Amino acid sequence: MTTVPTLYGMVLAGILFGLGVLGVIIRRNLFFILLSLEIMLNAAGLAFVVAGSRWAQADGQVMFIFILTVAAAELSVGLALLIQFQHRFHTLDIDAASDLRG
Amino acid sequence: MQGECRPWFLRTEREGKRAVMTLSALIPILPLLILGLGAVVVMLQAAFYRHHALTWVLTLLIYLVALGSLPFVARTLPAKVTSLVLVDPYALYFLGLMLAGGLIVAVLSFGYLRGGHGNAEEYYVLLLLATLGAAVLVVSSHFATFFLGLELLSVPLYVMICYPKAGRARLEAGFKYLILSAAASAFLLLGMAFLYDQLGTLEFSGLMLASSSPGSSHLFLLTGYGLLAVGVGFELALVPFHVWTPDVYQGAPAPVSGFIATVSKGSLFVLFLRLFGQAAIHSDRSLWWMFAVLCIASMLAGNLLALVQSNLKRILAYSSIAHLGYLLIPFLALGPSARPAVAFYLTAYFAITLSAFGVVGALSSPEHEVEDLEEYRGLFYRRPGLAILLTMSLVALAGVPPTAGLLMKFYIVTAGMEASLWFLLILLVIASVVGVFYYLRVALVLFRRPSEEPLRSLPVRLLSRGEGIALVVLAGIVMVLGVYPTPFLQFLQRVVYPIG
Amino acid sequence: MNVIFYLAGAVAILSTVLAISRLNAIHALLYMIVSLLAVALSFFTLGAPFAAVLEVIIYAGAIMVLFVFVVMLLNVGPEATEQERLWLQPANWGGPAVLAVILIAELAYVTLHEVLAAPPAQIITPLGVSLTLLGPYLLGVELASFVLMAGLVAAFHAGRREPD
Numbered sequence: 001m002t003t004v005p006t007l008y009g010m011v012l013a014g015i016l017f018g019l020g021v022l023g024v025i026i027r028r029n030l031f032f033i034l035l036s037l038e039i040m041l042n043a044a045g046l047a048f049v050v051a052g053s054r055w056a057q058a059d060g061q062v063m064f065i066f067i068l069t070v071a072a073a074e075l076s077v078g079l080a081l082l083i084q085f086q087h088r089f090h091t092l093d094i095d096a097a098s099d100l101r102g
Numbered sequence: 103m104q105g106e107c108r109p110w111f112l113r114t115e116r117e118g119k120r121a122v123m124t125l126s127a128l129i130p131i132l133p134l135l136i137l138g139l140g141a142v143v144v145m146l147q148a149a150f151y152r153h154h155a156l157t158w159v160l161t162l163l164i165y166l167v168a169l170g171s172l173p174f175v176a177r178t179l180p181a182k183v184t185s186l187v188l189v190d191p192y193a194l195y196f197l198g199l200m201l202a203g204g205l206i207v208a209v210l211s212f213g214y215l216r217g218g219h220g221n222a223e224e225y226y227v228l229l230l231l232a233t234l235g236a237a238v239l240v241v242s243s244h245f246a247t248f249f250l251g252l253e254l255l256s257v258p259l260y261v262m263i264c265y266p267k268a269g270r271a272r273l274e275a276g277f278k279y280l281i282l283s284a285a286a287s288a289f290l291l292l293g294m295a296f297l298y299d300q301l302g303t304l305e306f307s308g309l310m311l312a313s314s315s316p317g318s319s320h321l322f323l324l325t326g327y328g329l330l331a332v333g334v335g336f337e338l339a340l341v342p343f344h345v346w347t348p349d350v351y352q353g354a355p356a357p358v359s360g361f362i363a364t365v366s367k368g369s370l371f372v373l374f375l376r377l378f379g380q381a382a383i384h385s386d387r388s389l390w391w392m393f394a395v396l397c398i399a400s401m402l403a404g405n406l407l408a409l410v411q412s413n414l415k416r417i418l419a420y421s422s423i424a425h426l427g428y429l430l431i432p433f434l435a436l437g438p439s440a441r442p443a444v445a446f447y448l449t450a451y452f453a454i455t456l457s458a459f460g461v462v463g464a465l466s467s468p469e470h471e472v473e474d475l476e477e478y479r480g481l482f483y484r485r486p487g488l489a490i491l492l493t494m495s496l497v498a499l500a501g502v503p504p505t506a507g508l509l510m511k512f513y514i515v516t517a518g519m520e521a522s523l524w525f526l527l528i529l530l531v532i533a534s535v536v537g538v539f540y541y542l543r544v545a546l547v548l549f550r551r552p553s554e555e556p557l558r559s560l561p562v563r564l565l566s567r568g569e570g571i572a573l574v575v576l577a578g579i580v581m582v583l584g585v586y587p588t589p590f591l592q593f594l595q596r597v598v599y600p601i602g
Numbered sequence: 603m604n605v606i607f608y609l610a611g612a613v614a615i616l617s618t619v620l621a622i623s624r625l626n627a628i629h630a631l632l633y634m635i636v637s638l639l640a641v642a643l644s645f646f647t648l649g650a651p652f653a654a655v656l657e658v659i660i661y662a663g664a665i666m667v668l669f670v671f672v673v674m675l676l677n678v679g680p681e682a683t684e685q686e687r688l689w690l691q692p693a694n695w696g697g698p699a700v701l702a703v704i705l706i707a708e709l710a711y712v713t714l715h716e717v718l719a720a721p722p723a724q725i726i727t728p729l730g731v732s733l734t735l736l737g738p739y740l741l742g743v744e745l746a747s748f749v750l751m752a753g754l755v756a757a758f759h760a761g762r763r764e765p766d
Binding site: 013014021037040043045047059060062066088094 | 249
Binding site: 008009012015016019020022023026027029031032034035036038039042045046049050052053056057058059060061062064065066068069070071072073074075076077079080081082083084086092 | 607608611614615618619621622627630631634637638641644645648649650652653656657660661664665668669672673675676724726730731733734735739742746749750752753754756757760761
């Protein structure tokens with residue numbers, strides 16, 4: 001059988017997603033946090049394509065296209081804010097922004 | 103499939119195997135179209151001629167036209183516009199509520215932004231788009247519109263939080279909101295993908311607890327629902343996913359915080375009710391208990407954590423966390439009076455919360471947010487009108503008669519009693535009692551006579567006429583709903599009752 | 603076909619691990635791009651060539667380039683030149699290069715041996731995707747364009763440098 005079991009595809013997506021979550025939690029540099037968020041979104045997109053392939057429907061790829069679009073929009077806003085952040089705080093360290101605690 | 107080559111808008115409904123959009127299908131989503139077109143119009147207007155007041159009036163007009171189109175839409179209900187959108191009376195009512203919320207935020211924002219130096223016109227474009235996102239969420243019946251509506255709601259907010267100038271506090275709040283929202287979206291997406299993989303469909307109506315197709319796994323299904331729940335927990339700021347929410351509310355401009363607390367959370371909750379409220383999913387005990395835990399945690403932690411706060415916006419943030427917890431009770435009960443209870447609660451909650459944030463915004467300007475409790479000391483003697491309005495909001499949030507606050511909790515209790523959720527109801531009462539403490543503490547601060555001459559004289563910002571009118575109207579709604587709710591309640595029971 | 607998928611998956615996981623653990627932003631981006639290419643290859647083996655193409659063109663080709671631009675914008679000071687010199691050492695581009703070579707080998711195998719003669723369960727062609735996208739999902743397309751508009755207006759405003 002030449003089909004790849006969708007289980008493996010989902011597992012791959014899950015592992016990549018987990019790595020993304022790990023990245024968001026461990027890294028302090030905002031740039032890497034944004035990168036890890038992209039990893040998470042990409043992993044979710046992978047899961048959709050795998051699922052769509054299993055059911056032989058184009059809906060999976062359609063959702064993937066939407067995810068792609070949204071990731072691009074979100075990221076451009078995030079990066080614009082990142083540049084402002086660097087301008088204000090003179091660092092990309094997320095712990096530098098703790099004025100709002102308590 | 104080389105058959106159909108005519109453009110989609112010239113096809114008739116019978117042609118094609120898949121559902122194709124026709125012009126008549128556009129009527130049920132008329133409010134959405136108006137909002138979208140309106141956003142483009144405002145953007146063009148701002149591009150050609152920058153003028154804050156003009157943009158503001160244009161925005162208000164768009165909201166009013168969208169609201170005015172609702173009766174026309176009501177005649178065509180229930181309507182399924184492709185498989186992505188389902189407009190029924192339930193959705194239509196909340197659509198109106200979201201539009202009203204957006205309108206009020208727009209009104210409240212004018213006075214606030216007037217003093218700022220930044221370009222305010224983009225704010226209104228973003229506000230319209232965010233409201234469009236909320237509107238899409240409310241009518242959504244498919245994971246695609248769920249996701250797209252959510253993002254349409256979130257992306258403008260990232261920058262609305264940083265309005266008009268990206269100061270330190272604003273940027274921090276904006277980034278925290280961005281990370282939170284993007285992570286939540288990713289969790290939601292992965293959950294949706296798992297469910298799609300198991301069930302083969304992206305529509306809400308296809309959601310089930312067990313799939314009969316070969317190669318399906320119950321574990322994956324549950325994981326999918328679990329991931330979905332985690333995403334929703336982040337977005338609704340339920341405990342324990344609430345950690346950065348108070349920071350966001352504190353750092354954002356007051357009208358934007360008001361928007362997030364009401365329209366953003368409200369639209370998501372409406373969709374959540376539609377998605378998870380289906381009997382097929384609702385009967386799963388493990389899922390039910392997961393939400394019950396979230397409910398208990400939010401009710402208790404939301405109120406307890408607010409006790410130690412000295413910042414009014416943070417207190418309001420914890421209050422909204424607690425209120426979402428209360429709202430989970432009718433969701434968990436899902437009896438016949440659950441939906442009208444939710445509708446009444448959300449309406450009253452909108453009015454009260456927008457009123458509270460409106461007062462905070464009325465006192466603040468982009469340079470200086472008046473949020474510390476110390477600055478509110480003796481407010482009654484300096485700005486008596488605003489102090490009374492704020493007191494009314496606090497009293498309503500606490501659930502004291504004769505405001506709508508008591509009745510909204512009362513209907514929730516009714517819905518909970520139908521399903522005999524005694525444990526949860528007892529906790530609701532306990533949590534509310536705790537809540538009364540800190541709400542009244544703030545209210546008392548307003549009336550305390552300042553010990554010496556106000557060390558920080560509040561920059562007296564003249565209220566714009568719109569703000570004044572809006573705040574008075576909101577206060578009126580809160581009082582009327584509290585004293586004479588019957589006609590409204592009957593209307594809700596007629597309209598919001600689920601069909602079928 | 604299965605082997606290709608597993609190999610591409612392994613490359614994706616490995617390069618993602620490296621991407622989140624690098625200290626240097628450009629290194630992380632390089633590994634991230636490799637990861638995206640690997641995911642694109644796995645799309646191909648799943649019978650989703652359109653998704654594979656989009657992944658490469660848009661994700662790796664536009665979104666990652668956006669990241670690179672920002673890294674370039676934020677790099678200021680004399681450390682930058684020093685970093686440039688350090689970057690060109692084999693120790694830095696060796697890793698991504700090795701992984702990319704593996705992917706290229708897979709791609710070559712796939713094209714030269716016409717593995718598509720024995721396709722996976724069903725290939726969903728771009729035609730199929732577009733008929734679905736612009737048919738039932740038309741509303742989604744419009745909404746996505748509004749999301750892009752929101753991103754545009756938001757990024758425009760967020761990117762302005764205020765005179766302090």
